[in-house]
Amino acid sequence: MSNPIFTPAQLAAEADVRAMRADPRGEPVRAQIAKYFEIGYGSRLPDEMRPMLGELADEFLTNWFFKAAASDSQHPRLVRNFMPAHDWHGTSVPGARTGGDNPDNCYRLAGIEHGTRYRLSGRTIGRRPANISFALANNFGTSQTVALLEDHDLLWEEDGSFVIEIDDRPKAGRTNHLQTSPGNKFLFVRDSMMDWASETPLDLTIERMGEAKAPPIDRDDMFARAIHHALRDVFQYFWFQNMVSSIVLNEILPARSLASTGVGLSTQGTSSGHFRLDADDAFILTWDPAGAGYAAVELTDWLYRSLDYQHIQSSQTAAQSHVDNDGFIRTVIARRDPGVWNWLDTGGYANVLMILRWQAMQSGGRPIFASLHRTTIDGLRGELPPETRWVNEQERAAQLAGRVSAYQRRIM
Structure with a gap:
């Protein structure tokens, strides 16, 4: 290429x-x-x-x-x-x-x-x-x-x-x-x-x-x-940055369109969140790709810069995520590896911001949606659906190696 x-x-x-x-x-x-x-x-x-x-x-x-x-x-x-x-x-x-x-x-x-x-x-x-x-x-x-x-x-x-x-x-x-x-x-x-x-x-x-x-x-x-x-x-x-860091701690905003805000990509839908995580915290972000041509979630540091996504899984698109039987994606935000495929890594930070994006949304399609539930890493097995994709250390290493290799296409 x-x-x-x-x-x-x-x-x-x-x-x-x-x-x-x-x-x-x-x-x-x-x-x-x-x-x-x-x-x-x-x-x-x-x-x-x-x-x-x-x-x-x-x-x-x-x-x-x-x-x-x-x-x-x-x-x-x-x-x-x-x-x-x-x-x-x-x-x-x-x-x-x-x-x-x-x-x-x-x-x-x-x-x-x-x-x-x-x-x-x-x-x-x-x-x-x-x-x-x-x-x-x-x-x-x-x-x-x-x-x-x-x-x-x-x-x-x-x-x-x-x-x-x-x-x-x-x-x-x-x-x-x-x-x-x-x-x-x-x-x-x-x-x-x-x-x-x-x-x-x-x-x-x-x-x-x-x-x-x-x-x-x-x-x-x-x-x-x-x-x-x-x-x-x-x-x-x-x-x-203050639009996001002013969100109530450990909550997210309802999904909405940017069409009437006057900033950013006017055809985009978004939801944002502000988190402070303890070592064992796990937040389950449930979101609907809603048939959008592009849908993805990312974490940024508290200063609103992307994390080192070329090295760690601080973001996932709908195509990179496991989708559950109900059509929703359940993404786990945690400071340490919770053993699920859909993990967003905070890069060790306790304080992070989150952005969900939907683009090329279908006219008359499902409305964009996101919700949040707080639990612990040990409690995830009882909170996530049976079809959740779990990973071991070798599978995680392979997932990250694939991510790094895919990123390298941009700088070759």
């Missing part, structure tokens, strides 16, 4: 990010970001998280370096972001996780400007991701979605290819079209993969149509954009 992310544009953007990270002017900005979060959380910040504030600030700022590297709207390039730190093709890529980043997503950004025309060309490589969205975002925080297309909305050619036109003109019968509006900053692409071992992000290229209105931005321009927007967006991302 050829990796569609391994492109000259991606490697050049990563080189730009490494250069910006090495700029000494970034150090006081990281310290300022860490201080903002520390002051904002105050005494609510769990002791186990306090040493992680510097790492949070570093990944947060790195995320904005990646966005700045993708932000040149007159010379657009698609840039992958929100990844954990990794090595590939002889280079080291720093971590850029923040804001409840999804382990199942390949996130890509390209600069977009109202009044400029673009052509996005794509094709399928192997098995298509479970859900793909193409959004126009009006802020560097990528939370303000103002136009959206999903893969099921597109007209595809028989060979698995498509072209999307992006411009300021009305749709006028064009199915594969996104209309820009004043303030547009990015095209934001999410390839959501249910089966890591077989689904592959789309091969995408973007080009500006017509003459450029400005020369390419240089690294100083990128650095200035990153610093400016990172310091502005700290407060929004603090708010994102």
Whole structure:
């Protein structure tokens, strides 16, 4: 399999990010970001998280370096972001996780400007991701979605290819079209993969149509954009985290659609939770995949960054989970291995946040649903249904080895 992310544009953007990270002017900005979060959380910040504030600030700022590297709207390039730190093709890529980043997503950004025309060309490589969205975002925080297309909305050619036109003109019968509006900053692409071992992000290229209105931005321009927007967006991302950490402890919110919230992916359904676990606690999360094209659950640390999902089972999609006879998935959240296939590992943390996501939901299908029950690890045998899939040490090791191998497809 050829990796569609391994492109000259991606490697050049990563080189730009490494250069910006090495700029000494970034150090006081990281310290300022860490201080903002520390002051904002105050005494609510769990002791186990306090040493992680510097790492949070570093990944947060790195995320904005990646966005700045993708932000040149007159010379657009698609840039992958929100990844954990990794090595590939002889280079080291720093971590850029923040804001409840999804382990199942390949996130890509390209600069977009109202009044400029673009052509996005794509094709399928192997098995298509479970859900793909193409959004126009009006802020560097990528939370303000103002136009959206999903893969099921597109007209595809028989060979698995498509072209999307992006411009300021009305749709006028064009199915594969996104209309820009004043303030547009990015095209934001999410390839959501249910089966890591077989689904592959789309091969995408973007080009500006017509003459450029400005020369390419240089690294100083990128650095200035990153610093400016990172310091502005700290407060929004603090708010994102507080939406979840303000949930009553050891409870979850009812499943709901994001359509009316004005943030995130507007066609997504979610449920969230906030947990503090003792060593022997076990929470049974019962949820209905509801026939959605994509459905998954993940844990984040208390600072709302994905856990090290490339090493531990801190997330599971519906395709990775055992489904019970009633069609529900029962996922066990615990700090130590409870011996069930559907285990979400907290990475040793006592304080974690949870996000359930449903995408590509069926019209007229079953409503999304999630519930929570607290028990102990020893009490699970009496609480879970007879068809629960239990695992021993060897089976767990094989499950995790398969997960690590499937993840490696992203960085090969």
